[in-house]
Amino acid sequence: MDKIKYCSNQDLCYLIWQNLISNAVKYTKEGGDINLKLHTEDSWVVFTITNSGNSLQGKEDLIFQPFYTSDAFGQEKGTG
Numbered sequence: 001m002d003k004i005k006y007c008s009n010q011d012l013c014y015l016i017w018q019n020l021i022s023n024a025v026k027y028t029k030e031g032g033d034i035n036l037k038l039h040t041e042d043s044w045v046v047f048t049i050t051n052s053g054n055s056l057q058g059k060e061d062l063i064f065q066p067f068y069t070s071d072a073f074g075q076e077k078g079t080g
């Protein structure tokens with residue numbers, strides 16, 4: 001990853017990183033792949049995380065709704 005310097009709320013950023021990375025781990029089967037990329041694009045910091053787990057299959061916009069979970073049966077607990 002690129003070394004990037006930015007100014008932000010440390011506690012909030014920790015929660016964001018923790019949520020994204022833990023979800024990638026949670027939804028990747030054993031032996032699967034998780035890839036992280038951090039770089040700048042113009043004046044933006046871009047963090048990309050991909051995994052070999054199941055896709056959201058057309059529900060990508062729902063991940064920004066508070067407390068949304070992709071578990072249709074309510075078995076999984078999470079912060080959305």
